[in-house]
Amino acid sequence: xxxxxxxxxxxxxxxxxxxxxxxxxxxxxxxxxxxxxxxxxxxxxxxxxxxxxxxxxxxxxxxxxxxxxxxxxxxxxxxxxxxxxxxxxxxxxxxx
Numbered sequence: 001x002x003x004x005x006x007x008x009x010x011x012x013x014x015x016x017x018x019x020x021x022x023x024x025x026x027x028x029x030x031x032x033x034x035x036x037x038x039x040x041x042x043x044x045x046x047x048x049x050x051x052x053x054x055x056x057x058x059x060x061x062x063x064x065x066x067x068x069x070x071x072x073x074x075x076x077x078x079x080x081x082x083x084x085x086x087x088x089x090x091x092x093x094x095x096x
Contacts (some may be wrong), residue, residue, distance in 0.1 A: 021042070021045045021046075024041060024045065025038050025041055025042045043070055063071075
């Protein structure tokens with residue numbers, strides 16, 4: 001049961017993310033954005049996942065600095081993400 005739920009959630013996450021990429025570029029075209037701007041938007045949507053798919057970079061950082069700084073950097077990034085989400089909650093208090 002749990003594997004089917006996981007597969008369904010993964011499928012819908014994939015479907016929604018790719019649909020959003022297509023819709024965002026089409027919406028930019030509808031707003032009469034230049035083709036170069038639409039190309040940049042489309043390219044940037046794939047840049048962040050590409051950067052996250054390079055775990056070897058973290059291995060280099062761990063080798064150069066040692067493991068404790070990598071864990072502290074990771075903890076700091078998690079705290080920043082939490083603070084950003086809290087700022088969004090304060091901006092939209094009616095949403096839950």
